[in-house]
Amino acid sequence: MYSWDSVQIVAVSIAGTLFCELVSWVLIYRTGHYKSLVNSITRMGKKLEAMKAENGGLSIKSKAQKKKEERLETLLKEKSFDLQKSKMTATIFASVALLILYTLTSKHFSGRIVAKLPFEAPWIIKGATQRGINSGDLTDCSMTYIYVVCSAGLRPNIQKLLGFTPPRQVSKQNPFDPKPQEDQ
Amino acid sequence: MASSMRRRVARSDKGGDEVDHEGAGIEGEWDKDKLLDALHWLKQIMGVICGVVFGFLPITGFVGAAAFAAINAASSHTFYHSYLQIDEDDYGGHSALLGEGFMPSVFVFQLCWILTYSLVHY
Numbered sequence: 001m002y003s004w005d006s007v008q009i010v011a012v013s014i015a016g017t018l019f020c021e022l023v024s025w026v027l028i029y030r031t032g033h034y035k036s037l038v039n040s041i042t043r044m045g046k047k048l049e050a051m052k053a054e055n056g057g058l059s060i061k062s063k064a065q066k067k068k069e070e071r072l073e074t075l076l077k078e079k080s081f082d083l084q085k086s087k088m089t090a091t092i093f094a095s096v097a098l099l100i101l102y103t104l105t106s107k108h109f110s111g112r113i114v115a116k117l118p119f120e121a122p123w124i125i126k127g128a129t130q131r132g133i134n135s136g137d138l139t140d141c142s143m144t145y146i147y148v149v150c151s152a153g154l155r156p157n158i159q160k161l162l163g164f165t166p167p168r169q170v171s172k173q174n175p176f177d178p179k180p181q182e183d184q
Numbered sequence: 185m186a187s188s189m190r191r192r193v194a195r196s197d198k199g200g201d202e203v204d205h206e207g208a209g210i211e212g213e214w215d216k217d218k219l220l221d222a223l224h225w226l227k228q229i230m231g232v233i234c235g236v237v238f239g240f241l242p243i244t245g246f247v248g249a250a251a252f253a254a255i256n257a258a259s260s261h262t263f264y265h266s267y268l269q270i271d272e273d274d275y276g277g278h279s280a281l282l283g284e285g286f287m288p289s290v291f292v293f294q295l296c297w298i299l300t301y302s303l304v305h306y
Contacts, residue, residue, distance in 0.1 A: 118301040153291025
């Protein structure tokens with residue numbers, strides 16, 4: 001019975017994620033600079049949404065209203081960029097730590113079938129499900145796929161539970177968008 | 185209780201202190217962020233439930249994935265449209281509400297489905 005291997009992999013993934021979040025909290029999330037950035041982005045985002053909702057009912061926006069909105073959007077983009085920059089250390093550390101963890105776990109479970117898939121792996125995930133195992137059966141699953149699924153499914157939820165996700169307004173902003181043309 | 189929850193997100197013409205344009209509701213209980221968070225967690229819970237049930241029965245193949253997607257979308261839609269009776273346009277439209285938390289829930293579902301199927305049947 002190999003299924004308990006997959007439970008071990010899930011436990012390792014959760015432990016790795018919690019460790020990365022702890023380090024990120026120590027380095028980034030608890031600092032005053034990060035907290036003030038988050039607060040100002042949330043405040044500005046809500047102000048912008050309220051402005052757009054108010055002006056949405058108007059058939060013609062005045063120049064002043066348009067300029068105000070654009071100024072607020074530009075400010076929001078700059079703050080979002082600053083937030084991403086401040087998280088850079090944590091992001092790099094997490095990536096390196098999780099890569100090391102994956103390498104060590106992969107060595108430990110090398111060549112082992114850790115789970116049985118309830119479906120035949122399509123071509124898009126076959127590389128991950130069959131990695132390191134010599135099996136012609138497409139329902140056999142290696143540790144790589146379980147690890148990937150854990151990272152993609154559990155990590156965002158753990159971050160959300162701990163309250164470490166950035167404000168929603170950040171995800172809407174692309175700091176590389178060109179600045180809006182100002183009216184003459 | 186259901187009707188009081190609906191009042192919290194419903195537009196009201198009665199008084200300026202009841203709702204605002206962002207759907208803050210009475211006492212700001214169901215503003216946009218809280219609604220999106222609720223939908224996120226609803227999808228994750230549906231992912232866990234569907235994964236465990238499908239793995240146990242078992243339901244295998246593409247049918248399982250398609251059934252999960254349908255159940256996930258239907259549960260979210262029922263929650264905000266039929267139960268809360270909100271105007272979707274005030275909260276970013278159907279795509280924003282149905283999309284919130286969908287991708288993590290797909291992976292949570294897969295994880296539960298694979299683990300339950302492997303543990304119960306092998």
